[in-house]
Amino acid sequence: MEKRAFRLNGFLVLAVLIVLGVAAGLVGVNAGEIALMGLGLAWVVLAVVILTGFTVINPNEAKVVQFLGRYVGSVAEAGFQWVLPFTSKRKITLRVRNFETTKLKVNDADGNPVEIAAVVVYKVVETARATFSVDDYEEYVAIQSEAAVRHLATTHPYDSHEPARTSLRDGAEVATELTTELRDRTELAGVEVLEARITHLAYAPEIAQAMLVRQQAAQVVAARTKIVEGAVGMVQLALDRLAAEGVVDLDEERKAQMVSNLLVVLCGDRATQPVVNAGSLYA
Numbered sequence: 001m002e003k004r005a006f007r008l009n010g011f012l013v014l015a016v017l018i019v020l021g022v023a024a025g026l027v028g029v030n031a032g033e034i035a036l037m038g039l040g041l042a043w044v045v046l047a048v049v050i051l052t053g054f055t056v057i058n059p060n061e062a063k064v065v066q067f068l069g070r071y072v073g074s075v076a077e078a079g080f081q082w083v084l085p086f087t088s089k090r091k092i093t094l095r096v097r098n099f100e101t102t103k104l105k106v107n108d109a110d111g112n113p114v115e116i117a118a119v120v121v122y123k124v125v126e127t128a129r130a131t132f133s134v135d136d137y138e139e140y141v142a143i144q145s146e147a148a149v150r151h152l153a154t155t156h157p158y159d160s161h162e163p164a165r166t167s168l169r170d171g172a173e174v175a176t177e178l179t180t181e182l183r184d185r186t187e188l189a190g191v192e193v194l195e196a197r198i199t200h201l202a203y204a205p206e207i208a209q210a211m212l213v214r215q216q217a218a219q220v221v222a223a224r225t226k227i228v229e230g231a232v233g234m235v236q237l238a239l240d241r242l243a244a245e246g247v248v249d250l251d252e253e254r255k256a257q258m259v260s261n262l263l264v265v266l267c268g269d270r271a272t273q274p275v276v277n278a279g280s281l282y283a
Helices: 010-031 033-051 127-132 137-155 171-189 205-245 252-267
Strands: 054-057 061-067 070-075 079-082 088-093 097-100 104-107 113-124 191-203
Touching (some): 054 061, 070 127, 104 137, 113 137, 113 171
Antiparallel strands (some): 097 113, 104 113
16 A cells, blocks of 8 residues: 655755765864764765665656665655665656557447447556556556456447437446446556546448448438428318318318328428319319
C-alpha cells in the first residue's frame, strides 16, 4: 500500500549543509591545519551522503523511494525535496492520460462481426501499486482495455430492435458500463479510469452492405407504419366531420370506397391523379 516517505525541504537541507561547511572551516582554522583537514574531510563525506538524497519533483508527478530494494514511501509534493540518502527514486506521472485502442473485430451478441474501438482516459492514483503490483501499468491498462471492449461487444448487439435491450449504439449506457468494468480491472494497478467511450463502431466489411440494406428496410417499414397510423386517423376524422355536419349521407359501401380512395391518396409514395365523376353518384 502507498505511504508517504520522509522528506525535507531541499533548500533547507542545502542551507544547513553550507552552514556546517562554514562552521567546520572556521573551527578548523582556529584549531590548526590538522583539524582543518579532518573537519574538511568529514564535511566532504557528509556532503556526499546528503547530496544523494536530493531530488526534484515536477507538478503532477510523484517519486517512489526505495532503500536497498525496500519500499519506504512515495513523495508527491512538487519542488526541491530531500529524502533518505542512498535511496533509488522512480518517477511516476500523475497526469491524466488517454489512449485509443486498436480497431477490434469481434462478434456481437447476435453473432454479427463488428469493428469496435474505444478511447480510455485514466490516471495513476496509487504509485506503490502502479510500481510493484504490475510490470508495466501502461501496458496493463492497454491490454485490459482491449479485453473489456471485447467483452462489451460480445454481450450487446450492434443494434437492438427491443426497447428493453441495450445495444452498442446506446452511447451513454455503454460508456458507463465500459468505464465501470475497466475500473474494476485496473484497480489492482493503482489506476483510476476516469472515462471510457466507444470511438468507432461499424459492421465488418463483409456484411456491411447487407446490414445497410436491412437498416434501410427497417426505416422504410417504420416510416410506412407512421404514415398509415396518421392516414387512418385523418380518414376517421373526415368521416366523423361529414356525418356530424350532415354534408352527405353515405352507406357502408360508399364509406368503404371513400376510405379506400383516401388511404391511396394519403399512403401512396407518388402523386395521385384525381378522377372527377360528373355523373350520378350511384351510376
